[in-house]
Amino acid sequence: MSPDNLFERYRELQEYVGWTDEDARRVAAVGPRLAHSLVALVDDFYEEIDRHPNARKVITGGREQVERLKGTLVQWLRELLSGRYDASYVAGRWRVGWRHVEIGLDQVYTNVALSRLRFGLLHALDAAWSGTAEEFRATSRALNKLFDLDLAIIEDAYQAEHLIRQQRSERLAAIGQVSAGVAHELRNPLNVVKTSVYYLLNARNPTPEKTAEHLQRIGKHVDLADGVITALSRFAKMPAPDLRPCPVEQCLRDALEVNPPGDAVAVVLAFPAGLPAALVDRDQVRIVFGNLVRNARDAMPRGGTLTVTGRAAGDAVEVDVTDTGVGIAPDMLGRIMEPLYSTKARGLGLGLSIARAILDKSGGGLRVSSAPGQGSTFTVRLKAAV
Numbered sequence: 001m002s003p004d005n006l007f008e009r010y011r012e013l014q015e016y017v018g019w020t021d022e023d024a025r026r027v028a029a030v031g032p033r034l035a036h037s038l039v040a041l042v043d044d045f046y047e048e049i050d051r052h053p054n055a056r057k058v059i060t061g062g063r064e065q066v067e068r069l070k071g072t073l074v075q076w077l078r079e080l081l082s083g084r085y086d087a088s089y090v091a092g093r094w095r096v097g098w099r100h101v102e103i104g105l106d107q108v109y110t111n112v113a114l115s116r117l118r119f120g121l122l123h124a125l126d127a128a129w130s131g132t133a134e135e136f137r138a139t140s141r142a143l144n145k146l147f148d149l150d151l152a153i154i155e156d157a158y159q160a161e162h163l164i165r166q167q168r169s170e171r172l173a174a175i176g177q178v179s180a181g182v183a184h185e186l187r188n189p190l191n192v193v194k195t196s197v198y199y200l201l202n203a204r205n206p207t208p209e210k211t212a213e214h215l216q217r218i219g220k221h222v223d224l225a226d227g228v229i230t231a232l233s234r235f236a237k238m239p240a241p242d243l244r245p246c247p248v249e250q251c252l253r254d255a256l257e258v259n260p261p262g263d264a265v266a267v268v269l270a271f272p273a274g275l276p277a278a279l280v281d282r283d284q285v286r287i288v289f290g291n292l293v294r295n296a297r298d299a300m301p302r303g304g305t306l307t308v309t310g311r312a313a314g315d316a317v318e319v320d321v322t323d324t325g326v327g328i329a330p331d332m333l334g335r336i337m338e339p340l341y342s343t344k345a346r347g348l349g350l351g352l353s354i355a356r357a358i359l360d361k362s363g364g365g366l367r368v369s370s371a372p373g374q375g376s377t378f379t380v381r382l383k384a385a386v
Contacts, residue, residue, distance in 0.1 A: 028083025
């Protein structure tokens with residue numbers, strides 16, 4: 001937040017709590033009476049910190065650092081009692097909140113610390129007071145408002161800086177997930193290319209037909225790899241998906257062609273005539289179905305049946321991808337779509353999280369039901385093209 005905006009925010013908060021120039025005058029008037037109490041207040045402050053490990057742990061420089069911090073806090077209290085609450089004053093309070101995030105101090109300790117300092121100053125004011133009771137109450141109210149304003153600015157800074165750091169961390173995590181997702185999605189086409197290259201290099205007297213077949217396979221899977229990179233790269237940049245009408249059965253057949261479940265798995269497709277096309281990004285939805293087909297295949301290592309059923313559901317098209325595999329344990333079911341969580345010994349745990357993110361961005365969704373030993377059903381919900 002810019003200094004001008006920060007000061008304007010402080011002025012708004014002053015108005016909110018009813019702060020006046022008379023309050024500033026009252027605080028400045030008692031400042032000299034309280035000056036002799038500040039060192040004792042600060043000593044008490046740090047003695048209390050020593051009794052609380054969660055607060056004490058952020059002080060890593062020993063007694064030398066504590067002495068420096070004591071001097072800083074005394075100066076902070078002098079500024080509090082100065083009666084001058086300009087842009088420079090507000091910026092200094094803001095830096096306190098920012099610094100607490102930097103050193104990893106839980107904001108709750110700032111709240112109780114200010115409470116302790118507030119009580120100490122009011123106690124010192126009571127001991128030093130020589131005026132009327134009415135003037136004492138007015139001055140106490142002014143000090144309380146001032147502490148509330150300081151706490152509001154410090155908390156605002158703490159929350160703003162914490163949010164910035166959290167967003168930065170999330171962006172870095174997302175970059176890592178997308179990078180791993182690219183590797184995850186490219187493994188199949190690269191394995192096909194590798195197999196065909198090995199054949200072409202080592203086959204003895206391959207027929208022209210066989211050579212052409214493997215060259216076509218290489219070309220096809222290079223195009224597929226390029227499509228995966230393009231789709232995931234576009235997704236990582238968070239653009240709106242390129243939604244176009246696509247027959248759902250054709251999208252599914254494309255995924256099966258690229259991700260064949262193997263001879264031990266029987267595939268049953270049940271798409272009724274007249275099923276509406278779905279409004280999807282074809283490259284991205286192919287990744288979704290490809291992940292689900294591979295997961296179903298992996299869940300049936302000894303073979304089984306993969307049943308894919310399409311149906312109209314209001315303004316959407318739903319596709320059930322059902323396997324007869326090992327199923328998913330109840331304690332894992334709620335987490336399988338989390339990034340980097342996998343039930344497979346060698347899985348990266350990105351396939352389902354990418355699939356769900358793609359569907360969410362396209363206005364669709366993904367849900368799952370499963371029972372151990374009985375198989376799983378993943379339901380893909382897509383917008384209908386109307």
